[in-house]
Amino acid sequence: MLKVNALYTEYPNDKGEIVKAAQNVSFEVPEGKLFTLLGPSGCGKTTTLRSIAGLERPRAGEISVDGVAVYSSEQGIFLPPNKRNFGMVFQSYAIWPHMNVFQNAAFPLRVGTRKFTKKEIEEKVMRVLTAVGLEQFADREATKMSGGQQQRLALARALVMEPKLLLLDEPLSNLDAKLRERMRFELKRMQRELRLTTVYVTHDQGEALALSHEIAVMSAGHVVQIGSPRDIYERPRNKFVADFVGLTNFLDATVEAPDPAHDDGYRVNSCIGQLSVTSMDKFAKGDTVLVSVRPEDIELYETRPAGPNVIEGRVDFKVFLGEYMDYQIKIGDRQILARTHPSFKSPVGESVYLKMHPGKCITIQDNTQYRKAA
Amino acid sequence: MEVVGKYVGVPATQGRGWHSFDLKWLVIGSSVAVVAYLALMPLGFLLWQSFFTPQTATKAAEFTYDNYLTAYSSSETLKLFFTSLRFATGTSIFSFIVGTLLAWMNERTNTPLKPLFFALSIIPLIIPGVLFTVAWIMLASPKIGIVNLLLQELFNTDYVFVNIYSIWGMIWVDGLHYSSMAFLIMSAAFRSMDPSLEESAMMSGASVPQVAWHITLKLTWPAIFATLLILFVRSIESFEVPALLGLPVGIQVFTSSIYQAIHQYPSKIGLASSYAVTLLMITTIGIYCQSKLSGQGNKYSTVTGKGFRPRAMDLGGWRYVTATVFLLYFSLIVVLPFLVLLWSSLQKFYSVPSLAALHNLSFDAYAFILTYPTLASAVTNSLILAVGCATLVMLLTSVICWIVVKTKLPGRWILDNLASLPMVFPGLVLGLAIMIFYLNFDIGIYGTMWIMFIAYVTRFMPYGLRYNTTSMLQIHKELEESAAMSGASWGTTFWRIIVPLLKPGLMAGWIYIMIVSIRELSTSILLYSPGTEVVSVLIWELWENGQYVELSALGVMFIIALFMLVMAAQLVGKRFGVKED
Structure with missing residues (x-):
């Protein structure tokens, strides 16, 4: 029209x-x-x-x-x-x-x-x-x-x-x-x-x-x-889009192999460890990619849960925001933001386990043009 | 977004080609043409004329440098130049000191009687310069001045205590007259200063004098300098005081010399023009520097950000001293001049107040004035000119102002400057330029009301622009755009959205221009002819005839009428939410 x-x-x-x-x-x-x-x-x-x-x-x-x-x-x-x-x-x-x-x-x-x-x-x-x-x-x-x-x-x-x-x-x-x-x-x-x-x-x-x-x-x-x-x-x-629309964590990663467990899936080696991710583009082994994970798509556990994409980290600090709670988790020298229901309580300094559904870990183009604009 | 060079595009609202020629361009085009004509015509002709010999019946005008040679080779001119500078410098410094002291007392201390301070803002409007000067002659002239006579009686001597007919007398009267203007400007400067700047200095451990010197004074320095400049310009172009106080004793400044050169026979128009060009150069430089100093943003003094209400300094017992100073000032600028006019208007012959004179009170002078043959026509002329000029100026400048503020037309800043140009013209110079132009360019308006109408419109165009700009800046662009989106054409939008929203500024500006037109003297004095006198010219004539008592009666009525007009303006201002200018 x-x-x-x-x-x-x-x-x-x-x-x-x-x-x-x-x-x-x-x-x-x-x-x-x-x-x-x-x-x-x-x-x-x-x-x-x-x-x-x-x-x-x-x-x-x-x-x-x-x-x-x-x-x-x-x-x-x-x-x-x-x-x-x-x-x-x-x-x-x-x-x-x-x-x-x-x-x-x-x-x-x-x-x-x-x-x-x-x-x-x-x-x-x-x-x-x-x-x-x-x-x-x-x-x-x-x-x-x-x-x-x-x-x-x-x-x-x-x-x-x-x-x-x-x-x-x-x-x-x-x-x-x-x-x-x-x-x-x-x-x-x-x-x-x-x-x-x-x-x-x-x-x-x-x-x-x-x-x-x-x-x-x-x-x-x-x-x-x-x-x-x-x-x-x-x-x-x-x-740019990932960053502007909502909050997200960006992780640098290298492609290892396609993931047979789900469609469009790849196994990558990211800066916080091995991950199963989803992509709309085709990659070959050794390609560098950027992985985006939204804070609300990261589940936190005090004990190690079953399933893929589980990574251990330490609570660096936390912020109570009423409807939800933001945790800054330290994994190696990386900070990851996770958003949970306020009922999850873990003291600062404790170990926690992050679980990310492979369908929510998205690879995106890292176009420098938009990086500058963002 | 990146910046990639000079913009050359057309504005979005502009149509393509000639077929979109419509009402909008007709109105804009004719407004621009009128403004350009009014602003440039007198200036150009004045310059041209200053290079020519006078035209006579037998001999055509010839190109010459003689006017400038005569003007600049004589030691008289040098004297004239320095007298003018001395007068203007003295006046501006005197009025600045008085005005700043009062502004500080009002804005930053707990001096009592604050409501009276606001009366100061309207006094220069109510008491025209010619009446103020005449009143001070009656107060302080060596022969008839009440101050001298009373003091002489008291000390039983004939020593002359004060002599108003001197350069110091001129500075005193003109300085007092312009002090209320200095008060208004400096009040605004004090008010617009963020008090937290001073408070943080105070918290850093600075004493009151240290704060005053390092912070207050340094911050207001541009404002101080700009104020001094504008006062200097106003005093160097003031006409009434030099003409009434200086000329009788041979103290000449530029304005009074121009007047004399025109009013001798044969009149020396070329010489007057060369004086006028010099004066114009001085005022142009002054106004230019002043507007640079005030900054582009302050040019229209829009109210931005929050208003500050600084903590007033507690003066303790000293506040009675400041209140006394203020009352003294108030009596010098309002009470004494008005009372002396009132007293003299009730006499048969002018005499000093005494018990004996009290028995001679009469209303004869009022009766004389009310039956004076030219009074009715003068009042009518003044009113017609004032209403016509105010209406045309406000409508014309509203279109100009719309172009300047709301469009992105290239070259719109030229239009802004054109419409503001008459600001640099001293009233007398403008009168002279317009007189010369219509003497040479005969379209039959010389000696009619039209020539005065053109002069008034030219002279007050900058005021109209200023009033309209202040309101125009407050009209959100989207108010217009939403009218366009609603399907309204430019004419409809202008008439049904812009003009109604401008109403506060239009009304306030209209009344202000009406008031200043009614009391205008320095332009009219060169342009009137028998039958087209205005009220202020009538006062001037009465003075020249020595009819002081009758003049006083007319003056008292004039002041009361102006006072009522100003009160009406204040009422309208309150009703439409107009801020004091």
């Missing part, structure tokens, strides 16, 4: 120098899906979103919706933002302080090219305000609303024009932690119910994993991996 092809953007900074933002960014968003651009600040995700919106003019590339180009450097097409009919929710919500709730939501209907009667506007606005649960606040001053309400109003304003595409620029980042959690569910529910094609920009991996059908991880202007949330988390294609 939305198709972004070979997009390049750049913009001048305060000194008038060009800063390259998106570089050769391409992706497609199918009808009704929520697509997330995820990356650290400065990776070009917001510039990409603003290019889709038409608020920024890219250097080159093509953006089309339903096969119709809204931007194309080749054909010289650039549709201004007010002609694109996309809804957008901004990071600051951009609620106009001189209008009340109703006037804010009605603005798109009053200024657009399509003309509506007073009654139609009233109906449409009240319907959308009801959808976001603000119907009883229609006459309230917009500035008197709480952060969560402003966020919903911004969403209502974006939806009232029945947009072809909904663009969300870090819409939850200004909310406090509790409210963010709740709005995340609400946003997901509404998107799924209305089946609105949505592009979502965030630097919060939790949000991206929770909301998206598909995620594009960006770094230094490039898309480094596109995949489902599960793919991105469990099968990161490179070190």
Whole structure:
């Protein structure tokens, strides 16, 4: 439905120098899906979103919706933002302080090219305000609303024009932690119910994993991996993705032989000992690889458990975090982070046993380009 | 992201080719053209004119260096230059010391009567320079000054105790007048300083004088120097004090010499221009250095970060001393000048306050003024000019300011500087430049209200820009972008989103420009003709005619009217949440 092809953007900074933002960014968003651009600040995700919106003019590339180009450097097409009919929710919500709730939501209907009667506007606005649960606040001053309400109003304003595409620029980042959690569910529910094609920009991996059908991880202007949330988390294609999305332990290793015990398995000799790992790439004996193990995929035992990938270590220190407990385990001169249920208690200095499921030990490409960016 | 060279791209909102020519570009284009015309036309013509002989019926203007040769070969000019410097230096230092002392008392000590300090911020608006000077003549002139007469009576002598008609008298009056400006600037400097910087010095074991010397003074040094510079510029371009106090006794500075060169017959426009160019150079250098010192970021003095409320120093018993100093100052700058005007306005003939004179109180002067033939037209002219100028300036600068703040158009900084350029023009020089231009470039507005309107708009454009910039910076870019995403065109967005959000700044700036337009004298004095007098010119004429009593009556009414306007401004400011400038 939305198709972004070979997009390049750049913009001048305060000194008038060009800063390259998106570089050769391409992706497609199918009808009704929520697509997330995820990356650290400065990776070009917001510039990409603003290019889709038409608020920024890219250097080159093509953006089309339903096969119709809204931007194309080749054909010289650039549709201004007010002609694109996309809804957008901004990071600051951009609620106009001189209008009340109703006037804010009605603005798109009053200024657009399509003309509506007073009654139609009233109906449409009240319907959308009801959808976001603000119907009883229609006459309230917009500035008197709480952060969560402003966020919903911004969403209502974006939806009232029945947009072809909904663009969300870090819409939850200004909310406090509790409210963010709740709005995340609400946003997901509404998107799924209305089946609105949505592009979502965030630097919060939790949000991206929770909301998206598909995620594009960006770094230094490039898309480094596109995949489902599960793919991105469990099968990161490179070190940057593994590191940025969630916490992980990286282990240098050398391939010894394929592991006959499971598919795509290899036996490797890592810096903490012999491991069975899973890989999507083909390796030969002697290849150096990088193994990623998530802290929550490491089980800790006080006595040696049965099974593969069991390694002995010593508790270096531990941190109680309420819902879980972080252990720094020392194996030789390596530190490994393991995350356990708080019921596991082992004093500092004691020996413990780490058990890692071979399916959770992933080999990844160690691309230096992304290492630098990370 | 990496930086890879100079940006040459087009802004995103810009359409491709000529077919996207629409309302947006029409409004922007015409605003830019008007600003460029207003800012550059007088300057260019002034420079040009200073190189030509006067045009007469028989002889066309010729190129010449004579104006500069006359001006710079005479020892008179050297004297003029040094007198101007002496006057401006004295005034700026005097006003700076007074203003800084008051600012320190208000911001950093527990001096009582603090609410009265804020009255200081509005006094320069309420009492125009011409009235302030006249009031001080009535107080301290050797012949009719109340101070002299009272002291002479007391000591039974005819010794002249104070003489306002001297360079020290000029410095005294102008310095007092500008001290409230110094107070405002230095208060802001004291307020914007993080008190923890001083407190940490205190915790390191420094004594109060050590903190004051090593930390406070060193940190505020750029602010001090910038303030001195701006005060110097304001005093070297002040007109009323040198004209009323200096000219009668032959103490000449640049502004009064320009006025004299124009008002003799035949008027020496070339000579006036060459004086004006010199004065302009001095003010330009001053303003340039001042803006460099204040830093690019401080140019618009936006409120960033948290506001500090420093711990006030406990002065103990000394706070009664500081309060007395303040009351004394307050009476010198407000109470005495106003009372002397009020007293003289209630007399039939000007006389010193005494029990005998108390019996002669009358309202004749008020009756005279209210039936004065040109009063009605002068008031109407002043109001029309003030309202028209304020409206046009605020609308024009809102577009300029939008371009400068919100777009990435290449060269937008030029526009910013163009609109701020008239700031370097002393009022009298601007009046002269505009007069010369429309004398030579006859489009039929010379001698009409239009020429004064153009002069006012030019002169107050920088103020409008400043008010609008402060509010414009507070409008989040996304408020506009969300309107574009909602399908609004540029015109709709500007009119329905930007202008309403600018309203606090627009209102405050509008009223401020209205007030300063009403009391404007130094530009109008060269541009008015019979029938287009404004109120401040009327006061000037009454002074020249020696009608002191009638002048006082008009002055008292003028001050009361301005006071009510300023109060209205404060009320509006509170209502729209405008901060004091």
